[in-house]
Amino acid sequence: MQKQGNVFATTQGIVVVGAIIGVVAALLQKAGNPANMGICVACFGRDVAGALGLHRAEVVQYLRPEILGFVLGSLAAALLFREFKPSGGSAPVTRFVLGMIAMIGALVFLGCPWRVFLRLAGGDGNALFGLAGLVVGVWIGTLFFKAGFSLGRAQSQSVATGLVFPAVILGLLVLRLLFPPLVDQIQSGVLWYSVKGPGAARAPLFISLGAGLVIGFLAQRSRFCTMGAIRDLLLFRQMFLFSGVVALLVGAWVTNIVVDQFHPGFEGQPIAHTMGVWNFAGMVVAGLAFALAGGCPGRQLFLSGEGNTDAALFALGMIVGAAVSHNFGLASTPQGIGPHGVAAVVVGMVVLVLIGWFHLPRRHA
Amino acid sequence: MKVDARGLSCPQPVLLAMQAMADAGSGIVEVLVDTEASRENVMRAAQSKGWQARATDLPEGGFRLELSR
Numbered sequence: 107m108q109k110q111g112n113v114f115a116t117t118q119g120i121v122v123v124g125a126i127i128g129v130v131a132a133l134l135q136k137a138g139n140p141a142n143m144g145i146c147v148a149c150f151g152r153d154v155a156g157a158l159g160l161h162r163a164e165v166v167q168y169l170r171p172e173i174l175g176f177v178l179g180s181l182a183a184a185l186l187f188r189e190f191k192p193s194g195g196s197a198p199v200t201r202f203v204l205g206m207i208a209m210i211g212a213l214v215f216l217g218c219p220w221r222v223f224l225r226l227a228g229g230d231g232n233a234l235f236g237l238a239g240l241v242v243g244v245w246i247g248t249l250f251f252k253a254g255f256s257l258g259r260a261q262s263q264s265v266a267t268g269l270v271f272p273a274v275i276l277g278l279l280v281l282r283l284l285f286p287p288l289v290d291q292i293q294s295g296v297l298w299y300s301v302k303g304p305g306a307a308r309a310p311l312f313i314s315l316g317a318g319l320v321i322g323f324l325a326q327r328s329r330f331c332t333m334g335a336i337r338d339l340l341l342f343r344q345m346f347l348f349s350g351v352v353a354l355l356v357g358a359w360v361t362n363i364v365v366d367q368f369h370p371g372f373e374g375q376p377i378a379h380t381m382g383v384w385n386f387a388g389m390v391v392a393g394l395a396f397a398l399a400g401g402c403p404g405r406q407l408f409l410s411g412e413g414n415t416d417a418a419l420f421a422l423g424m425i426v427g428a429a430v431s432h433n434f435g436l437a438s439t440p441q442g443i444g445p446h447g448v449a450a451v452v453v454g455m456v457v458l459v460l461i462g463w464f465h466l467p468r469r470h471a
Numbered sequence: 472m473k474v475d476a477r478g479l480s481c482p483q484p485v486l487l488a489m490q491a492m493a494d495a496g497s498g499i500v501e502v503l504v505d506t507e508a509s510r511e512n513v514m515r516a517a518q519s520k521g522w523q524a525r526a527t528d529l530p531e532g533g534f535r536l537e538l539s540r
Contacts, residue, residue, distance in 0.1 A: 189507050259477065399480075401480075416480070
């Protein structure tokens with residue numbers, strides 16, 4: 107039987123999806139999300155870790171509804187289009203560690219690949235160093251893939267197993283509904299909240315959740331992936347995913363100009379530091395980790411909504427990585443890198459290269 | 472030539488299919504994949520290299536892609 111086409115998985119489709127994500131992200135900032143951070147899977151994952159009390163950085167605690175929406179929107183699309191296919195078992199613990207390292211690297215830069223583009227769209231020149239690092243990290247990843255790198259095959263899993271991660275996400279949404287933020291309180295029921303800083307900058311719940319659901323749905327259909335955009339361009343000279351990311355950048359940039367959120371420069375950019383070398387190096391680490399795992403942080407959430415438990419483990423690794431980042435002083439602040447940020451980059455890179463090396467095909471004597 | 476890319480994550484199905492097409496030069500290359508995304512990616516890559524691509528469902532789930540030139 108010939109399969110019917112998927113309109114979102116065409117160049118026009120992904121351009122429209124990318125543009126929608128860009129516009130929505132910029133408008134989320136207008137609606138209350140942090141500046142140049144309408145959506146950032148790393149920053150928001152870190153906020154989620156804080157909301158659950160996994161770290162105690164008081165300015166970054168909020169159970170971001172966008173993250174929940176990403177998974178649930180993707181789940182809805184996957185169920186609707188019969189693409190919910192539970193799978194897993196491709197080096198699960200390795201993927202968990204890749205998620206941790208990806209988050210640790212991203213928090214040295216202060217943003218995931220999505221935020222690289224949103225920071226650029228807001229005029230933050232420091233993000234150029236992050237973008238360069240991302241490209242280099244992904245490029246190193248392509249070298250491993252060309253040499254035969256593989257984390258092995260996933261097997262199909264039971265429907266129940268595929269639903270576990272979306273169910274956890276649904277449980278978090280219930281907590282968010284049961285325990286909403288209270289004025290000037292850092293705790294509401296079991297959840298932690300920020301009363302100042304980026305964690306206190308939040309769009310209204312239903313706007314955030316709605317945006318997350320729509321983006322999750324569209325991204326599942328279009329396979330939107332910011333890391334894959336760069337990887338496919340380097341590896342195959344293929345523009346499909348890249349055209350979506352360009353559309354995101356343009357969509358966010360135009361929206362920022364219209365709503366007066368475009369402020370070009372390097373100094374004093376929101377939730378960013380000016381240490382170019384570490385903006386670059388942090389993103390090399392994150393980019394390589396995303397490349398080895400086969401998807402940017404957003405894509406990992408969308409895949410987990412399709413029942414991919416390996417991607418779900420990567421996402422959980424990111425949450426734990428965020429906790430480690432803040433508890434160990436690895437994460438940067440607008441003042442610069444954390445006390446152990448350099449060690450984080452070095453150790454992260456060494457671990458990634460070892461993971462890459464040990465998953466190359468072995469020649470049998 | 473036959474490639475079984477089932478269970479492999481991005482970008483491996485496309486890499487293996489591209490390698491098989493390069494090795495074969497012409498004729499028929501059969502690629503097995505297990506997700507819709509891999510099906511789209513391999514077909515898109517094949518078409519960009521001037522190959523024709525046709526997909527059929529596998530009884531156990533997934534797709535058999537016939538790439539021909």
